[in-house]
Amino acid sequence: MTVPQARPEVESLQAYSAPLEGRRGMLRLDFNENTVGPSPKVVEALRAIPVEQIAVYPEYAGLREAVVANLSVAPRPGAPSHLRRVLQPEQIGLFNGVDAAIHALFHAYGDRGDTLLTTSPTFGYYTPCARMQGMAIEAIPYRLPDFAFPLEEIRTALAQRPPRLLLICNPNNPTGTRLAPEPILELAAAAPGTLVVVDELYEAFTGDSVLPLADFVATPNLVVLRSLAKTAGLAGLRMGFAIGAPAVIDRISRVTGPYDINSFAVTAAHAALADQSYTDGYVAEVLRARRWLLEQLQAAGVRHHAAGGNYLLIWPGSPAEEVERRLRDAGILVRSMAGKPLIEGSLRVSLGTTAQMQHFWSAYQRITATGTPGASA
């Protein structure tokens, strides 16, 4: 019997490695999720869902407006007060997580033979999306020793070999590399034929968003991605946003199904967006926990790298996979960066609350002290 063949691009595609199963009940520091869960108001709203909502197709009325209002009033330092005037509901695309937005972006804009320009190492879902479209990939490495953004190289590539898509993860997952909004806007203005996508999933931890300065009329080739997974704690329900010029959001939305976001996610998103102070409180606690853990790492002389985002990189004295396995045995999940260029041998550790990082740190010290005879960490 012959198995039906998929498109050649799909036959040669390696599936993106999704989180392992069986993660519940563990301290999950492996996928940068919110580690304490969403606002109690989200849980309340979900509990109050009427039975009818299960039987009826989801309705999205008011959600784009709620996103606009949330982006306009966010009380974070540097948060834009003028966005209410600038952003319109038709500039907000709703997706089943930012993963689905990324997939749709490639589906709508990436044609066979086109190029994706991005950085390396970065979030692992960009390249499979490019490959499934038959696109070529140019991935420019971050600059050692501190993983600085390769701005000059990206500028040159944009000018000399204009790609179809430029994907910038800011701050970058996993190196945490931060890029100020101004150079990103300059890149977009200089390359009108390139769709410049800024993945701002972890922006809340740095405040470096391009949104306060973005002019989607002058630079309609700019798209910004945001999610409720990592800060608001809705990773399991899936809710992501693409923000850009109405015409671009329209094209991206054309390649998604009419009901791809389910109505539980819609209810949760309304409640989460209305309770921004809960999310801000969580972000503030993560930043406190980050400061605490950095002090411990510095005092213990453990090689590490921390920049933006709710995660940092640690190079244990013993093999990273071994430390990852022993931490898992102790109920703590972290992620080995084996196979990732420039950061081979490191562990990416997501940041949660101070109490969670204290728990991680005592397990890490115990494991690395016994794993490496004589080690003092």
Ligand SMILES: Cc1ncc(COP(=O)(O)O)c(C=O)c1O
């Ligand atoms: C940089 C980046 N973009 C997008 C995603 C996916 O986000 P979502 O959960 O909204 O699909 C992740 C998740 O790890 C990520 O790290």
